[in-house]
Amino acid sequence: MSEKTAAPPKADASASYDRLDQLVRQFEKVFNILIPVVAIVVSLLIGSIIILAQGASPLEAYAALVQGAFGGAYNLSNSLVMATPLILTGLGIALAARCGIINLGGEGQIVMGGIFATFVGTLPQLQGLPAPVYVPLCLLAAFLGGALWAAVPGYFFARHGVNFMITTMLLNDIANGIITALVQGPMKEADKFAPQSAQVAVSARLPILFSGTRLHAGFLLAVILAALAFFVLFKTPFGHDLRTLGENPTAARHAGIHVFGMQMVIVILAGGLAGMAGSAEILGSQYRLRSGFLSNYGYEALAVAMLGQKHPFGVVIAGILFGALKSGRGSMARAADLPTSFSMVLSGVIIFFVAISPILMKLPRYLALREMNRKNRQSGSLSGTV
Incomplete structure (x- = not known):
């Protein structure tokens, strides 16, 4: 006769916070590299649209x-x-x-x-x-x-x-x-x-x-x-x-x-x-x-x-x-055939993305919470298997 294994005790709160902090730091490392790259790429794309509008x-x-x-x-x-x-x-x-x-x-x-x-x-x-x-x-x-x-x-x-x-x-x-x-x-x-x-x-x-x-x-x-x-x-x-x-x-x-x-x-x-x-x-x-x-x-x-x-x-x-x-x-x-001030457009877009980067940096914690919840659900489903 099969028996369900007892669910593991609830994880200690401090261990959960440590795990969350570890995940946040991992995602932040990625975002620290990603945000500048995205800022440059987007500025080039917007610049391309302006250049195309000039017929160049x-x-x-x-x-x-x-x-x-x-x-x-x-x-x-x-x-x-x-x-x-x-x-x-x-x-x-x-x-x-x-x-x-x-x-x-x-x-x-x-x-x-x-x-x-x-x-x-x-x-x-x-x-x-x-x-x-x-x-x-x-x-x-x-x-x-x-x-x-x-x-x-x-x-x-x-x-x-x-x-x-x-x-x-x-x-x-x-x-x-x-x-x-x-x-x-x-x-x-x-x-x-x-x-x-x-x-x-x-x-x-x-x-x-x-x-x-x-x-x-x-x-x-x-x-x-x-x-x-x-x-x-x-x-x-x-x-x-x-x-x-x-x-x-x-x-x-x-x-x-x-x-x-x-x-x-x-x-x-x-x-x-x-x-x-x-x-x-x-x-x-x-x-x-x-x-x-x-x-x-x-x-x-x-x-x-x-x-x-x-x-x-x-x-x-x-x-x-x-x-x-x-x-x-x-x-x-x-x-x-662009004005020399066009480079300021590229710089301005980069600066804009840099300015909103604190908002984007909230994503690591959100992603870390999602990842942590997903792993908790998986561990919960495994503990309930016969």
Whole structure:
């Protein structure tokens, strides 16, 4: 005579939560890769529709974009040069986001970094310094400029809870006003009509890595700092505390993490990296200060950080992608008779998908619950078999 086996006791609640957490993490790993890919693919598809409406071939347009961005050493160097400030600023934004802080002040921090670097790079008393001393001095000044510009709103945020996004965004306009006043006044090049500074000293300029290209040491610096950020984030106790604070501030406080100090360190690092982005452009490409010398780079760097999933190496890849869009847009416009601003459409769609990614990231938990319920039903049906 057959007997039904007794149903197993109800699983412990903590074991169920552990299983759910494990499944969520598995799905999140997939989504972290999938969301940026989907954002890029959808932007290309929407761009194709617009190109077809113009009576041009999307394949020819995108082929021209790739050729203009990566076709030959000079074009590739242009893409990497344009990516450099995006990577540096994006790294700072990514670190802040890991700590739960959204930095919208990259634009102003870039400007202040450029101002400080130009001031040191054109100071007559320092003109005789050798390059190994002068270049790091200018970079340090730029870091200080960006850090100071972020530290003020950072203090009021960390100590008094003042909205960091609003204050940093408002400071962008102030920074733009300051640079305009400086290049038309105290820092204006002598005996020149154009509102710009004098050129920085030759010994203060970032060296070119390969002759015949525009690629300067700023890109190498950005990659090194990305590797350093990865090490700090994932291999040190400081990085663990930083990520804990970003994921669960209440737990971080109960764990004894000094929240005020951590937040101040992060906003200073974020502002300093953005300041170095401004100096990389001045010392490596333009060699003089102008108003709007890196217009909108601070906001685009926010998209770079989010598209790179706030991971240092993801930021490098996303920065190169956006740099390629900037570098190759002229070739694409000529090939398909499109306005050069068309690349902004592609960037805008990518940014849109990045913006809604928090909504999409709710799917892993939903899928994990479905998977867990399915397995529970299967185990229940097996336990009831004869």
